[in-house]
Amino acid sequence: MSNAAGPMIEMAAVSKWYSPQFQVLKDCTTSVAKGEVVVVCGPSGSGKSTLIKCVNALEPFQAGTIRVDGINLSDPGTDLPKLRARIGMVFQHFELFPHLRITENLCLAQEKVLGRSRDEAMAKGKALLDRVGLSEHAGKFPGQLSGGQQQRVAIARALAMDPIAMLFDEPTSALDPEMITEVLDVMVELAREGMTMMVVTHEMGFARKVAHRVIFMDRGEIIEDRNKEEFFGSPRSDRAQLFLSKILAH
Amino acid sequence: MLQFDFDIILKTLPYLLREGMVFTLTLTALAAFGGLVLGTLLALMRLSTIPGLALFATGYVNLMRSLPLVLVIFWFYFLVPYIGQAILRTERPVEVGAFASALITFTLFEAAYFSEIMRAGIQSVPKGQLSAGYALGLTYRQVMSYVVVPQALRNMLPVILTQTIVLFQDTSLVYVISITDFLGAASKVAQRDGRLIEMYLFAALVYFLISFLASLLVKRLQARTAIIR
Ligand SMILES: Nc1ncnc2c1ncn2[C@@H]1O[C@H](COP(=O)(O)OP(=O)(O)O)[C@@H](O)[C@H]1O
Ligand SMILES: [Mg+2]
Numbered sequence: 001m002s003n004a005a006g007p008m009i010e011m012a013a014v015s016k017w018y019s020p021q022f023q024v025l026k027d028c029t030t031s032v033a034k035g036e037v038v039v040v041c042g043p044s045g046s047g048k049s050t051l052i053k054c055v056n057a058l059e060p061f062q063a064g065t066i067r068v069d070g071i072n073l074s075d076p077g078t079d080l081p082k083l084r085a086r087i088g089m090v091f092q093h094f095e096l097f098p099h100l101r102i103t104e105n106l107c108l109a110q111e112k113v114l115g116r117s118r119d120e121a122m123a124k125g126k127a128l129l130d131r132v133g134l135s136e137h138a139g140k141f142p143g144q145l146s147g148g149q150q151q152r153v154a155i156a157r158a159l160a161m162d163p164i165a166m167l168f169d170e171p172t173s174a175l176d177p178e179m180i181t182e183v184l185d186v187m188v189e190l191a192r193e194g195m196t197m198m199v200v201t202h203e204m205g206f207a208r209k210v211a212h213r214v215i216f217m218d219r220g221e222i223i224e225d226r227n228k229e230e231f232f233g234s235p236r237s238d239r240a241q242l243f244l245s246k247i248l249a250h
Numbered sequence: 251m252l253q254f255d256f257d258i259i260l261k262t263l264p265y266l267l268r269e270g271m272v273f274t275l276t277l278t279a280l281a282a283f284g285g286l287v288l289g290t291l292l293a294l295m296r297l298s299t300i301p302g303l304a305l306f307a308t309g310y311v312n313l314m315r316s317l318p319l320v321l322v323i324f325w326f327y328f329l330v331p332y333i334g335q336a337i338l339r340t341e342r343p344v345e346v347g348a349f350a351s352a353l354i355t356f357t358l359f360e361a362a363y364f365s366e367i368m369r370a371g372i373q374s375v376p377k378g379q380l381s382a383g384y385a386l387g388l389t390y391r392q393v394m395s396y397v398v399v400p401q402a403l404r405n406m407l408p409v410i411l412t413q414t415i416v417l418f419q420d421t422s423l424v425y426v427i428s429i430t431d432f433l434g435a436a437s438k439v440a441q442r443d444g445r446l447i448e449m450y451l452f453a454a455l456v457y458f459l460i461s462f463l464a465s466l467l468v469k470r471l472q473a474r475t476a477i478i479r
Contacts, residue, residue, distance in 0.1 A: 085387025095382035
């Protein structure tokens, strides 16, 4: 059930409450076209993580619809694990499985979810590890790698599932400054190859380089959703302007 | 004056080991394994969002933990044949045998303790690990089997082994259903030959040595298997 023309990710009036008193997402509407790179930014606590976790149904939402590749997440017939397997996700704290070697981290879901053979999964994993420049670390455990290396493995692990889109939740904000570039480089390359990406980040250099659109969120609302040029040229809202001046200052 | 005869130990050692220690170690190993498997399932039930399951597991654990082990062993030995009779609808009480009865009892009893250990272990795995598993397309079952439970086991291994050492000592309670474990065998010799002090001293020494060496081993393992973070 794939749609050639429609957007890859489509959110319409999505609202979510963590409790009756606390609405974390308010009427969020946006979409990400195939091959598009969208950067999501906004102050801490504004709901960015919650928003992208809704895209692969890691977080449930109470109102609105989300479609990924034409599949409605709220449809009771939707096989969520199967859908999630097609969307790659990279987390702020890497979340590699610490009890498994790097190769096992790369192979686990390929084998258990996609049913690939060990050889097949290994070949794919090794190729991706090579691509992110970490071939020589294949036999190590995650804890033996630096943060930047772990995050590159996490990206390789997601790519091993041949995803149709990738979600990134502040992939560089837990990293020491000298390691940010090595991770961003991998992401830039991915964007240039035409991967559909939704990236929560405050790295405005990355946004300027490869983003097509920028979404600015505040208090659960999408305040700005514009082309990169427009956004950096003249963000309309005071809140976005204030936010930009703050993060561009340092 | 008391006359000690420690030769009696050397003479009866083959009997003590063959009859007694083999039983004690077999029961300890099997009950620890069974208790851990069942305990893990109970822990998962307790943490599940299905209210009935959680309630059942909580009730079971609390019940087992509020009964003296001796009583459970005793009751089980006498009740299981009748429970078997009721379930299988046989004419006479089902013969279970002392070993099977002891094994079932210890497994069920230890499961309550292991479930508490595993519950803490499962909760010690960061939530992000589950999210990462789900994001890769793993199902609940797969996330538990490949991501959460292995890490919980590793985190809790020292506690699990310590509990197993306690179990090793507790198996001596099978004397209430007249099974000859290591202590039982020593006790028999002691009574028969009137060598109470020698035999009970020896038994204490053996329990102490095995438990002490095992706990040293646990410390070593702890250093080796800690997950590198
Ligand atoms: N599981 C949760 N239960 C209750 N509140 C939550 C939960 N997760 C996040 N929140 C709250 O929701 C808001 C948005 O969180 P989040 O999406 O993580 O923001 P961001 O990623 O933009 O920093 C915050 O106020 C946060 O405290
Ligand atoms: Mg966040």
